[in-house]
Each structure stands twice: as structure tokens, then as C-alpha cells.
Amino acid sequence: MQRKPHLFTVLVLAGAALGLFFAGFSTYDFARHLDRQVHAVNCSFIPGLAATDARSDCHVTMMSHYSSVMRDVVWGGIPISLPAMSVFAFLLLFTIELCITRRQEDHRATAFLALAALLPAAASIIMAIIAFSKLDAACKLCIGIYFSSALTLLGALCMWRRAEQARRADELGRLSQDGDPREPLAERSNPFAATAAVPPDDDRRLRAQVHARGAAPVGMGYLAAAFGLGVLLVAVPAAAYVALAPDHSVFIGACGDLVEDKDAYNVMVPFDRHQGGVPTVEVLDPLCPSCRAFERRLEASGLRDQLDRSAILFPLDKECNWMVDDRKHPGACAVSEAVLCAGEHAGEVVEWAFGAQDEIRASAEKSDDGARALARDRFPDLARCIGSAGAKSKLNKSLRWAVRNQLPVLTPQLYVAGVKLCDEDIDLGMEFALSRMIERARAGTLKKRGAK
């Protein structure tokens, strides 16, 4: 057999190379964020050439809980695109190996290749389902990886099928020495001959391939070594990533704290209470998409139950908040009134607002009355309170609580035992930083800077 790659082999090589390319860009984008800054993300079918975007679907996907693993061990976790990159590199390596050792028709080696190609394909299916159903984000870079996985698997399956055909031809070649030599080889060998008869020309070609084979089928030892190599190829870059990633634990507790965490104005609402949890204050705007995304990440992280959360309302809408110049989140003031009116049931109103953010914001474009009407419809018991002088005054006090604490004008903010979770740790690094803050708070070592 020649070393020249067959068409199916070219498919695998192209798929693996493309996968390596897309997964490489994705890992690069992820790793750039290890410097705690905000970066634009490649989100194109031609990454590197098209313009980057800081608020694309790729950004949404990357910031989601599903983009990495071991997030509590290393800041941001190990991006899943990194093992993907390694797997594609392995598939590329193994396919080249099959070419240069003349094993493109080796049924065992190609079966192994097809099995290996199943891994990124299966991962792609799972990630695609998550992206479209849970994140509602069509990340082009991810789609590039899905496509590469499919191409690689298709090529590998075709290679395997072709090798199987060659093997059967080989076996029948041996059998035909005792049978009727005039009977076409493929007809006797192919169990599907009735529906897929091999023409005499193809039959001769298969025979020629069998005779042209230059290498014996690989043994199980060879495949075990290849498997081991694949595992190493995934493990080594991952280990390098963990070992060389910057140490972010030095920033924990260094991003500020509450000057006055007492609730003198009685404006803190019970948001997500858990007995025995670490007392935590969240500064939030119920119509802020970042607050919603933070809530979803917190829920997925499994750390939510370890916090005893109260909320301070901080709507980013100039209708009630003099600290902002525009209506960043129209209707946020009205919904915040509803949250304050709900008292013990504040969490229900916040959850509703998170789920209907777009609708509420649209209803409040002209005035807050639209948002108030929606809130009254949804929570009839609060109808009289929403929009009342008392509710407005309480919301104002909530904002003034932020003034007393000289908080930054942004949401969300999380104060664990009075100590701020750094803004840079709100998304990718949340599990890493928050789990350590909880641990330190329980151990009594999480101290405010001013505290002795």
C-alpha cells in the first residue's frame, strides 16, 4: 500500500486540523482572561481574521459554567477546549501515523481511530445541546468545533468501513483458493452482496489492495500504546495549564468591604436564605442581565446553599437612581419597589424579574408605569404597595445605603461576611474565589481590611 492518503484519510486530517485550529483559538481566548481583564473574544468561522467582539454568543458561552471543568481548583477552571485541542492533535497524529506506516486499510487501527473520533463528536453533541437549550447562544467558534468533530468522525468511519471491506476481501482471497475462481470475490465475501454487489472492477481493486498491503494489522499492544499516548497528550497540556496559570488567591479579600454592614434603614431583603450559611449581601438590579447570569452561575456552582444571602436593591435606572445618567435598565426602579414590598418573598419577585427581563424592560421604555402594571398583574397582593410613597422612599434608602458604604456604581456585587468578591471574580473565577471566601469565613480568617 502507498503512503499517499486516501480521500477518507484526507477528510480525517482536514477535520482534525480544523478542530485543532478552532479549539486552539477558543483556548487562547479563554487563557487570555486569566489576567483578570475583559477581552474581546474571537467569534467567527474565520477566527483571527474577523473582528473580535466583547459581547458575542461566544462570550456568553465562554463565561458560562459549562465552558470549563475543575473551576474550584484553578481560577476559571480548565477550558474544555484545551482537551479538545489535545484530542484533535492526537487524531491528527494518529492519522499521519497510519499514513506513514501504511495502515490506512488496517481494520483495527481504523476502528481505534473511529472510536477516538467519537469522543469529540459526542462532546460536541452534548455541548451543542447545552449551548442551544440552556445558554441560547450560537457560538461560531464552537460550531466550528462541532463541524470539525463531525468531519473527523465521518472520515474515520469511512476509513474503518473501507478497511473492513479490504479485510473481508483478504479473507475471501484466501478462501477462494479452495473455491470456484470464476465466482466474483466480493459476492462471496460481502454479507450485504444482495443489496450491495461489488462490480467486478471493484472486486479486482480490492484484491489489488489486499495484495498491496505493506503492513500487518496492528496488535492490541500497539493500540494500548496509542491510547496511552492520547491520554498523555490530554494530560500534559492540562497539567501545564494548571501549573502555569497565575495564582489568583492573592486577590481574595483585597477588593474592598462594607464600611457599614448594619441595616440601619431596614432595606435589606431576604433573598436566598440558608440557615447556617455565611452571611452575604448581594447588591443587585433585578433587571440587570449580569445579575441574572451571575445567579445562574451561582446556582450551577453548587455554592448557593452555603450562602445566607440578603439583597440590597440598586436599580441602574435614572428614574430613581441619581447616580446614573441614563435608563440603563428601564423599569428597574418599579421592579425594585415590588421586591422591597414583597419582604420575605422578595426572592420570588427577583426570580420572576430575572425570567421576564426583556419583557419588563420593553414595557418600561416610556415610563415605569408599564413595569409597575406587569408587577401588579403578577403579584396582586403587592399592588397597593408598588409605586407607593413608602416603597419609593425605601428604595431611595436602599440607594443611600450604597452611598453610605461608598459602593461602586455597578451590579452585581457580592459581599461575603462583609468582604467583597472581586468584580474580576464574578464570572470565570467565581467558583475559585467564592469557595475560598466561604472556607475562610467559616474558619474566621476572612477579615475586612479595617478589621483587626
Place this chain on the structure above:
Amino acid sequence: MSLVVLNAVRAGVVALAFAVPTVAVATWTGSAGERVHDDQAAASAETSGKVPTASASDVGYCSPELKRILRRVLQSCGLIGDEGVRGCQPVQAKSVATMSGSDFNALFRPMKDRGGIIEFDKAKADLSEEDAALIDKIFSDQRGASYFFVVSRASPEGSVERNRELSKQRAEAVMAHLRQTFNDPDLDKEVGLLWLGEEFAQLEQEFCEWRRSGDPAQCKAELINRSAFIAWIDCTL
């Protein structure tokens, strides 16, 4: 291709497969690590410069002159400085303001959208439902204001002493209502009472255009001066 060359090529491919992801990862993480350590101070400064800090309002009309006068009035009336003093005597207000009545009133003109006039019945200091509603509406719209002024007056009928007492009762009626309606721990730090009687800074006709609790069809000088002028002041001192 000889076996040696073949194996060399195979080894080269394996090495390359290891090198590409590992070197790339090492480069990217190392670079991020350098940026974290080298630029952290600059990044923090930049971030803190980008994100403003929550603060009380300090709007355009808060000129240095206005602030100076407000500070004197507020100190004299006990809102800033020593605690325990509430309200100003008319003479005190006049002396700390060191200005004419019309100039004193002019200080409040920019606060038209932030204030209103609570009109009382003749010789009375009781709040009607309309009065209470207007107080609630204006007080609940504090926004970023730091101080709430209640400047009460009386129309010139009757004696100076009676009018002084009457205007004091009107200011205190507003304060009592605020205390009863709003559970605000800052009330004593943010509400300033000034009772001017009939002696100083009677409201001019132009204040008829402000929000009033009285009959909108009627606005005479004696009506708007049987009143408590209330307004949030969006200045920090």
C-alpha cells in the same frame, strides 16, 4: 523510506503533537500571568477610575455661594455640626443668611421640581389629606438629595409673636407627619426646620406656579404664606 528515517519521522510527529498544545498553553498562561503581576496596579487604578462610587447628588445649582449659605443655615439650625438643635429662630435665619428676604427666596428657585408648598387654613397648623399627600409625594422622591428643608411662614394678619408661634407649629406638623409616615433613621440629620413667621422672606407671587396643596384656582399672597415650603436640596456640603 528506510526504517530509521520512518521512525524518526514518527517520533517527530509525536513530538510535534505534544509540543503544539503544550507550548501554546504555556505561552498563553505565562503571558496572562505576567500581565496580572505587572499591570495589576495600573489595571486597578484604571478600573477604579472607570467605575464611579455611589455618592449623594451635587447638582449644577449648588454654587459655592449657595453652599456657603446653606452651610451657615444648616449649622445654625442644627443639621450639621452640634446635634440636638432643631429649627431656627427667624432672627437667626436672617442673620446667618445675611441677605434680603427676596434673595433668600431666590436660593430656592432652582428647586422648583423638587419642592412644593403646603398651604394651611387661616390660623391653623393642621395637615389636611391633600397636604399629607403632597408631603409624602415630595419626601418619597428624595433621590440623591441630602437635605430636606421645611420653611414655614404665616400671613401678616395677627401679631408677630402669634405668627412666629403659628409658623413653628406648621413646621413641626410637617416634621411630625414625616416621623409618623416614614421610618427614616436619618430624619433628624436631613430635615431642617425654619419658621419665619411673618417677619422674613414672604413668598412672592411667582411661587404660585409651584406644586401646592391648596386650591389650584386660587393663589394669593396671604394664602401661599400660610404655608410650609418643602423641598429636597440636591447639594452636598
